Amino acid sequence: MDPFLTSRIVTDVLGGLTNGVTYGLVALSLVLIWRSTGILNFAQGAMPMFATYLGFALLSYHFGYWPCVVACVIAALLIGGLTERLLVHRLYGKPEINPIVVMVGFLIVLEAVAAAIWSSTPRSLPSPFSSIHWQLAGKPFALSPFIVYEFATALVVMAAVAGLFRFTNLGLQLRASALAPEVSRLLGVRVGRLLTLGWMLSTVVGVITTILVSANFFSGLTPTVMDGIFAYGFIAAAIGGLESPVGAIVAGVLLGVVNQFVTDYVNQDSVIIIALAILVVSLMIRPSGVFTKSTQRRV
Amino acid sequence: MITIEGLTVSFGAVQALRNVSLVAETGKITAVLGANGAGKTTLLRSISGLKEPNTGTIHLDDQSLVHKRTEDIARLGIGHVPEGRGVIGEFTVEENLRLGAMMAKVNLSQGLDEQYALFPVLGERRKQHAAKLSGGERQMLAMARALIAQPSVLLLDEPSLGLAPLVTQQLMHTIQSLCESSDLTVILVEQNATSALRIAHHAVVLHVGKVVANDTASAVSADENLRQYYLGLVE
Numbered sequence: 001m002d003p004f005l006t007s008r009i010v011t012d013v014l015g016g017l018t019n020g021v022t023y024g025l026v027a028l029s030l031v032l033i034w035r036s037t038g039i040l041n042f043a044q045g046a047m048p049m050f051a052t053y054l055g056f057a058l059l060s061y062h063f064g065y066w067p068c069v070v071a072c073v074i075a076a077l078l079i080g081g082l083t084e085r086l087l088v089h090r091l092y093g094k095p096e097i098n099p100i101v102v103m104v105g106f107l108i109v110l111e112a113v114a115a116a117i118w119s120s121t122p123r124s125l126p127s128p129f130s131s132i133h134w135q136l137a138g139k140p141f142a143l144s145p146f147i148v149y150e151f152a153t154a155l156v157v158m159a160a161v162a163g164l165f166r167f168t169n170l171g172l173q174l175r176a177s178a179l180a181p182e183v184s185r186l187l188g189v190r191v192g193r194l195l196t197l198g199w200m201l202s203t204v205v206g207v208i209t210t211i212l213v214s215a216n217f218f219s220g221l222t223p224t225v226m227d228g229i230f231a232y233g234f235i236a237a238a239i240g241g242l243e244s245p246v247g248a249i250v251a252g253v254l255l256g257v258v259n260q261f262v263t264d265y266v267n268q269d270s271v272i273i274i275a276l277a278i279l280v281v282s283l284m285i286r287p288s289g290v291f292t293k294s295t296q297r298r299v
Numbered sequence: 300m301i302t303i304e305g306l307t308v309s310f311g312a313v314q315a316l317r318n319v320s321l322v323a324e325t326g327k328i329t330a331v332l333g334a335n336g337a338g339k340t341t342l343l344r345s346i347s348g349l350k351e352p353n354t355g356t357i358h359l360d361d362q363s364l365v366h367k368r369t370e371d372i373a374r375l376g377i378g379h380v381p382e383g384r385g386v387i388g389e390f391t392v393e394e395n396l397r398l399g400a401m402m403a404k405v406n407l408s409q410g411l412d413e414q415y416a417l418f419p420v421l422g423e424r425r426k427q428h429a430a431k432l433s434g435g436e437r438q439m440l441a442m443a444r445a446l447i448a449q450p451s452v453l454l455l456d457e458p459s460l461g462l463a464p465l466v467t468q469q470l471m472h473t474i475q476s477l478c479e480s481s482d483l484t485v486i487l488v489e490q491n492a493t494s495a496l497r498i499a500h501h502a503v504v505l506h507v508g509k510v511v512a513n514d515t516a517s518a519v520s521a522d523e524n525l526r527q528y529y530l531g532l533v534e
Contacts, residue, residue, distance in 0.1 A: 188402030
């Protein structure tokens with residue numbers, strides 16, 4: 001067997017891709033909420049975390065992995081919808097700092113409540129596929145059935161979100177509601193419902209990411225499981241451009257690969273510094289994001 | 300037909316419209332004239348449900364529009380082209396038109412063909428972002444987006460604002476043709492009184508929220524005393 005496949009470089013690339021798709025999915029959920037409601041959701045990691053705890057509570061009643069995943073998605077729809085209706089709805093049209101402060105506060109509250117209910121002790125989630133890496137000619141290969149499942153899930157979610165915005169009337173209405181709510185209303189678009197739907201969809205993308213992260217990473221599910229990944233997802237969304245689903249994914253995947261190489265060849269502590277340096281440079285060159293067209297809104 | 304009776308609209312302590320009554324007849328153009336601050340835009344925003352009136356009634360035929368949501372009023376067949384056009388710059392020309400067609404039960408490709416025939420330049424630029432269009436092209440797009448839904452009433456707020464005289468003339472001609480070829484009811488808010496009165500059947504002159512004239516366009520046009528109101532010569 002070709003030793004190249006088990007070489008350090010290939011191992012780093014595959015490891016980076018594995019992390020990168022989760023960054024990409026978080027970035028995608030941020031883009032989804034930005035494009036459909038025009039708000040940066042700093043609780044985008046905490047809301048799905050809460051939904052994941054709720055969904056996997058069914059394990060106690062002897063339900064399997066897939067029913068728990070369905071329950072997580074339902075919980076995410078409810079949390080996303082209720083958050084928009086009860087909390088975010090009052091923030092539209094207010095200064096941009098208001099939703100940021102409120103959502104940071106909401107993140108802290110959700111994490112504290114989750115810790116109070118379920119404790120901060122890592123909770124291991126079941127996995128439908130083995131996380132044990134395959135072997136090639138007796139050497140470990142940086143892929144496992146679970147990682148393939150993770151890639152496949154990420155691709156399906158990405159394609160669904162990109163297709164939603166690009167090809168469907170619903171996607172067009174979601175974008176219109178965020179960009180020009182008054183004009184959208186004048187055209188008969190039910191803006192209020194669409195804003196709620198945008199938050200629901202975004203939380204669903206988030207919960208899928210949280211399930212993958214909690215099952216794959218050895219940390220398990222904790223109230224702060226998404227904090228670090230949210231930070232990299234946020235950086236990826238800013239680099240790719242908050243208007244671009246494709247940009248969010250590509251930037252997330254590339255960031256994951258870069259982080260892996262920095263971890264392997266430099267050290268773990270330098271990862272966030274390098275990531276932020278890339279963010280600063282990319283924003284200096286393309287303030288609206290690498291993949292955002294110049295006619296689109298700048299942030 | 301749009302019937303407005305005793306409409307009063309306030310912004311805090313300031314009354315933007317005071318006891319306004321008018322009728323916009325089916326298939327006719329009703330011009331609403333007045334200087335800045337006369338209440339013209341507020342009148343259209345009240346019809347569309349963007350501004351809730353304090354008192355008074357607004358009816359589309361027999362149906363009351365007061366207390367209805369803007370999106371529901373739009374779905375009743377009232378198209379509103381707001382001041383500043385309101386095209387979505389981040390969308391292509393075709394995406395703007397698709398959005399306009401979405402709520403109406405019209406065939407999209409047929410609707411697009413009709414609008415591209417009416418405004419050929421939009422057909423040539425269908426894949427271009429609206430932000431890159433000229434002022435006149437944006438106005439055409441805003442009108443086409445309202446028309447593609449086949450409204451029974453079209454509210455136009457300052458369509459000639461910022462346009463060259465020749466483009467304004469073409470636009471007015473298009474509005475007139477649309478009214479003549481269908482039963483479209485148009486309420487045309489304009490500061491460019493000469494252009495508006497040339498194509499309107501009826502005219503209403505507003506002055507600081509009050510109706511000071513409500514007559515045929517030719518009668519309003521001929522009344523020298525009224526000019527001071529819509530030209531803003533009266534405080």
